[in-house]
Amino acid sequence: MILIKNEAELEKLRASGRVAAQVRDRVAAQVRPGVRAADLSDYAAELMKEYGAESAFLGYRGYPAPICVSVNETVVHGIPNDRGIELGDIVSIDIGVRLDGFVGDTAVTVMVGVTDPRVINLVRTAETALEAGIAHATEGHRVSDISHAIEEAVVAGGCSVVREFVGHGIGRSMHEDPQIPNYGAPGKGSRLRAGMTFCLEPMVNLGGHGVAIADDGWTVRTRDGLPSAHFEHMVAVGRKRAEVLTL
Secondary structure (H helix, E strand, O other): OOOOOOHHHHHHHHHHHHHHHHHHHHHHOOOOOOOEHHHHHHHHHHHHHHOOOEEOOOOHHHOOOOOEEEEOOEEEOOOOOOOEOOOOOEEEEEEEEEEOOEEEEEEEEEEOOOOOHHHHHHHHHHHHHHHHHHHOOEOOOEHHHHHHHHHHHHHHOOOEEOOOOOEEEOOOOOOEEEEEOOOOOOOOOOEOOOOOEEEEOOEEEOOOOOEEEOOOOOOEEEOOOOOEEEOEEEEEOEOOOOEEOOO
8 A cells, every 4th residue: 555645744754854864965975996895884874863854774674784785787785894885886885764753765876986887877877767757747647657667767768777676655665556668558557646755766787687686685785886876855745746855
């Protein structure tokens, strides 16, 4: 069942979304050569405390860190480690916070001195795909209209969509109904209504769409070893346009 949030609940989600976005942006600003993924995670944890929030990821189904840091061929759920970031890397920063009982969830992919035009196109395509999905998060559309718009943008960019992981509803829980795949035919699924709140998160590969989960049970990598980019925003379905909660 897709939950419809009332105005008081939407205001709580706006607050959690703002905190998640501020943590995301401040952590992303620290991404540069020589910085370790673990350093970024520690910094994010400090920021969450500063904002009076806590990590929504740490301990979730056993996840061992406050944020996810996914580098190059890592698609999502990268566990922060001691690897230093290098020139030419792309680094996905995925932030989840809990504030006053509501979750904020957002992600961005940062390019670190990238000069390869294929990788630049990958990152830009993933961001464009997110914007296309957001444009369809309005009353009267159906869930799969979002999915289809994302896939169309990815295909137009010459990239491929990860099929094993999806966007999702969000509220008091990090994962609510519905699941929102990043591919598929339009006109299917529930009809959207104002007050529904979703996380849209295209995961876009430079090569094929296949992925594999590492032995740690979390880290998801592309099967072909080529880079992957990931962007995510929380949105509230609107009557004429979606409200992005993580700007």
